[in-house]
Amino acid sequence: MKIMIVEDEALLALELEYEVEAAGHSVVGTAASRKAAFEMISQTAPEFAFVDVHLNDGPTGIEIGEHLSELGIPFVFVTGNIKRIPPGFVGAIGAIEKPYTMHGLKNALTYIGDWVAKGETNSPPAGLILAE
Known part of the structure; x- marks a missing residue:
């Protein structure tokens, strides 16, 4: 999976x-601002993204x-701060709250990979809060 990181x-x-690369995925790039993220989206066509709410x-x-x-x-x-995410999560699968552990992130990435590939999964791992 081609993944974009906005952090x-x-x-x-x-x-x-x-962690993304260790799980066998590729990172198409990292963006630290809205402008950089929008440019990256148009240039790299990511298949998935991790997005921080508050950026530079x-x-x-x-x-x-x-x-x-x-x-x-x-x-x-x-x-x-999960409370900063609007109701409905603006279309996100869910959220991972900071600080997170690397183990929790690995489990969330496995769950997300299955969700993206198959559209169905088991129960979400601890640390991944699904949108309602």
């Missing part, structure tokens, strides 16, 4: 990239999520 904290972005240019992760949803690209919010 403004460099260390978190690198850790997430490492403010809480623009919501706008990025709306854009991904309009394009039919599945995504998950990764945020330190």
Whole structure:
């Protein structure tokens, strides 16, 4: 799966990239702002995205999520404050709350990979909050 990471904290972005690649997926790029994310979406056609809600240019992760949803690209919010996500999660599969563990992230990535590939999965792992 080709995955885009939208995260403004460099260390978190690198850790997430490492876990994504260790799970056998490829990272098409990392963006730290709305502008960079929109450019990356149009240039790389990701199959999935991890999106932080609050980026270098403010809480623009919501706008990025709306854009991904309009394009039919599945995504998950990764945020330190779930309450910042609007009702309905603007089309996201769900959210992973920071701080997360690498084990929890691996389980969430496996679940998400199955969901994207098959459209169906078992119960979500701990740490992954599904949109209602």
